């Protein structure tokens with residue numbers, strides 16, 4: 623396989639990109655070029671800090687090396703970030719590098735990433751999706767046919783517990799269920815903002831609304847709380863978008879802290895880690911539903927490794943990732959193109975709207 627001759631990184635920012643950490647600390651684009659001119663692309667996170675990790679530490683560990691032993695690269699790069707960030711920003715940055723190496727691996731073999739992950743994968747393949755919404759269900763989603771996940775974790779309120787807060791949550795679930803009808807899947811996402819008492823009270827009160835799961839009800843660090851939920855909560859608990867590496871997922875799996883695992887391939891450590899998480903979850907008979915799975919970076923794994931494929935709607939502002947298939951009538955089609963099948967405008971690495979190194 624060809625030798626790596628360049629590693630570039632930039633931070634594309636679009637006009638509709640949200641004015642929070644998802645932009646400032648998010649979405650960096652990595653390009654890894656091989657000596658034959660093939661370029662692999664990946665999206666990671668960490669913003670300018672992530673770019674600095676790549677440029678000052680990871681890049682030097684890849685230049686002039688064979689592009690192929692991707693898992694070996696992951697091993698060396700993850701050791702390199704150990705002293706300053708085996709989780710968080712550095713792992714988000716490494717994720718982008720790993721995905722770019724997987725894209726390169728696919729392109730060099732003239733196969734999609736899905737075909738590399740599973741030679742028997744069916745392509746094209748229609749994958750069902752669900753739509754994540756904030757505040758309430760917009761009319762176009764109410765008329766659609768997909769599942770809906772309602773965000774109940776934000777909203778600017780500082781009082782995120784107590785009877786009035788639980789009342790307001792129940793009311794919003796009731797409204798959402800009314801908007802989408804009784805047969806479509808409905809789930810909620812608390813984004814780590816509730817406490818144990820709120821979650822248990824909420825789960826009892828919404829029993830008749832048939833929720834598929836409650837996502838990240840508690841802060842990540844409250845493993846005792848999650849353990850209690852795993853025993854007492856009647857609604858399945860989902861989570862994992864803020865957990866880094868397969869190693870850290872192992873505890874969640876072993877202790878059955880979540881029923882549904884939701885790694886984000888652009889943060890968790892890339893495809894190399896997502897593959898391990900799928901294998902371990904499969905062994906433990908737990909379901910994997912990757913965070914923003916409809917984006918091409920996860921979609922290949924969902925198509926290739928998942929016997930109950932379901933993809934979450936992606937980030938609409940990341941429209942600089944060309945080649946991303948649209949969700950039509952509730953399903954998304956995995957394209958049959960080498961690598962991840964993304965198309966990237968090289969001008970992003972030079973544009974004035976882009977921060978770059």
Ligand SMILES: [Mg+2]
Pocket residue numbers: 811813837838863
């Ligand atoms: Mg979430």
